[in-house]
Amino acid sequence: MSDIFTLNAEEREVAGKGASRRLRREGLIPAIIYGGAKNRKPMSLTLTERELSRALKEEAFYSHVLTINIGDKSEQAILMDIQRSPAKGTPLHADFERVTKTTVVHKRVPLHFINEEKCKAVKLQGGKIQHAVTDVEVTCKVGDLPEFIEVDMADLELGAVVHLSNLKLPKGVSLTELNKGESHDVPVVSIVKPAGAETADEAAEDAAGEE
Template sequence: MSNEFQLFAESRSDMGKGASRRLRRLQERVPGIIYGGKDEPQMISVELRELKKALETEAFYSHVLTLKLDGTEVQAVLRDMQRHPAKGHPMHVDFLRVDKTHKITMNVPLHFTNEESSIGVKKQGGEIQHNIAEVEISCLPQNLPEFIEVDMAAAELDTIIHLSDLKLPKGVELTQLALGDDHDQPVAAVHAPKVRASADDEDGEGEAEAAGEE
């Protein structure tokens, strides 16, 4: 996968909470770290404004990035991020170095398609329930997808779609399925609307009572 995201990073030597606060307040930069691969972990910082702009795009969270660190380009993925508990802006970021020969494990979002035209919805009056919003995958960096598509077009009423039903891109594996069949959790389902289901139950009870009286 081509790299569409670039961030300019600078190495830093000052450590501790005080240094991180000064970095954020005085320089409007976010402290972070890059680790993994053959090199030692390195303390870095990135510009707050640039990072916040990148975070507005969903693909940034599951994409191989190019960090331009002190004039050197480093391939990496966003591994973790701490946000301010009240304001929500990034406080610290972790990046993982990647290379083409080693698999990485990442969480990628699920994109549900054809929900309104689903057989269970359009023809049978059901509604769709999402059980999970993302999945953990393992693959080589060049095979990392931005998302996994879940096509609901053929899903009928009372259908349950599991992890094993997902169509994965070439070279991509679901880590949960590697743990065994008992980890094949549901992803989505088509079921009757609760209001209608409740009404049917009440009708059933009413008929039963009427039959009893007779």
């Protein structure tokens, strides 16, 4: 994992809803950074809305170690939460956690479903892909945090169900839900037959029966 994102921030001394609203009117976003060594205190920050909004458009931003410059110092951190305006979707507040490469984190990462257009069940059997989840929470050291997890759809047949336990994970990465027990092994994606549709095999059988 490389540190490909850098944010510039300033320490914020004034807190409260009124102060936060004033900051947003000035194009600034309130934030907080916490964690790290036991004697490290949380620090309130401000970020520029333009810089943060640009970074939030990149999928990798959510699962990468970030460099946050604060004055003449810098912190290594990951984004833990982002609050957005319900109406506009613009950022309202960001939470960051200080990390080192050995810090163990619980973080949601996206699933990338590849080869859907080549899926055997869709092309040859009339199946339809149904996604149950689009991201998963992983537990790992920050240095092992994946940007995404791939789910290969190419060889799946009609009726196939991919569960959490079927996902191929990078070394050092586990799924938080599976760590809770087998009962949490939920479906990720499945291949179903659309209502009223015939598969290629069923169509062939019907045709043979008419002869």
